[in-house]
Amino acid sequence: MVRGHRRLRAGSGAYRADPGFGLEAVLSAGLAAERHGDYASRAPSGDGAAPPPPFGLPVLAELPALATVLDQLNTADTALLDAVAGLADLLDSDAVEQTTGVGVEHWLAAVATQTRMDRRLLLRACRLLRRLPSLATAVRHHRISFAQLRGLTIGLRSARKELDTQLDELLTVALDELDRLDRPDPDILVRHMVDALDELDADDLAAREREASTGRFLALQPRLDGTGGRLVAECDAAATALIDAATAPSPAAVEAAGSYGAARLDLLLARLASSCAAGEVGGDAEREAGAGAAPAPGPDTGGDGGAGAATHPPAWTDQLPAPQLLLRLPFDALLDDRIPADLLSRLTGGRLRLTAAAARQLADHAGARLRTIVIDDTGAALGVGRASRQPPGWLSDVLAAIHDTCTGPGCDRPARGAQLDHATPWWPTGPQSPAGTTDLDNLGPLCATTNRAKESAGWQVSQRRTGTRTWSHQRSGLTTTTVPGTWRPANDPRRRQPPRPVPPGATRAGPDERAHDLPF
Known part of the structure; x- marks a missing residue:
């Protein structure tokens, strides 16, 4: 039984x-x-x-x-x-x-x-x-x-x-x-x-990818009483990830809006308003004239800041960061077109799948908006030891790329945007207790609900360097194991010799030579 x-x-x-x-x-x-x-x-x-x-x-x-x-x-x-x-x-x-x-x-x-x-x-x-x-x-x-x-x-x-x-x-x-x-x-x-x-049937994945791309659309459905409407859309993986990244609200924005969905829409409208204020929306005749027209004078064009100044975004739009995409790319995908890659998102399940060809195309066009995390067959990566309690940005991205979802048992909330939990607590829990490190073998993403309940409910966690976590509950005697999205059996026939470790940060900036000067 x-x-x-x-x-x-x-x-x-x-x-x-x-x-x-x-x-x-x-x-x-x-x-x-x-x-x-x-x-x-x-x-x-x-x-x-x-x-x-x-x-x-x-x-x-x-x-x-x-x-x-x-x-x-x-x-x-x-x-x-x-x-x-x-x-x-x-x-x-x-x-x-x-x-x-x-x-x-x-x-x-x-x-x-x-x-x-x-x-x-x-x-x-x-x-x-x-x-x-x-x-x-x-x-x-x-x-x-x-x-x-x-x-x-x-x-x-x-x-x-x-x-x-x-x-x-x-x-x-x-x-x-x-x-x-x-x-x-x-x-x-x-x-x-x-x-x-x-991975074995890359042609089928490519066919599904083409179907998603050719079937993309955006429709606006007005309400019968004219008080509003509804957006309905179908997107491929790259478009879905971009929309997700561009409309991911902060906790403060969610609290102010009253719900996550309302905060997403507010952020989307803010970005549209920012584009309008920047002069991207004008009269039909002006738009049809083409993009070759000289820009209106203003602070950035050497003008006197007269009428052109009104076309620049107001101060509140300057606070909107550029949306960033996070791509998990197996090392083998650099050498084999049949190995799929994943775009990490804040949606349920934590990832969107795409072919290696689509991943390379995305890298060529996204520039600094894309951070690529290369994953080898062992899942090993560098950490930061005990230098700080808060993980740096690149380590947070690596953890999201390794795990896909919250590491709590049975939880499928996305790892991207989740809180990072120390399996062995950073602050020692007793005189004989070890102090946890801020490193890959001790960190894992937890959604806010799981993180709040972890220790208060009596769960204790141990973690391997690969990201595999064992959860033990002393009161009930239950023990369960969660594994990261990159998990493979030790003797998986697809395993190859591990490549050299990839240094932290973006692995490819795209064709724009100025990309390294932009924020990640």
């Missing part, structure tokens, strides 16, 4: 399900006893010793209702996995239709009451098991959950059969590596395999 890389640990001691241990019997007896009010007394014990707690976590014995729910979910998950494995066996033969005269899908609808969407998902999952032997084995041995199987089925739905051998090998390695982690987040496996597919 406790599967592979989803194993539980109680406190600091490892807890694994043993086929002969009788965990199911303990849970079943305990849950039955809960209904009679004697949870502990009904659990079987061969030698009179106290029975093991549900899932190896003593705190669950204090809350039987939660233990019941978790047991029910695990039982349902196991049943679903077994059903998929059995359905796959039936589909490998014609026994159902030959014996009953009706196809499997009709039985799923009429008797199992599966909706059309669910039937398609089940049948697609069975076909994927046939293509990926390691996945079929993982399902039959309950190494993954049904939710992970569903995620893999959806995420790999466009995979070409020619890639099956490579995908199967990557899945085998990923499962083995996840087994070594302390109860890793279940989303890791799906994300890792979907990212691998983008």
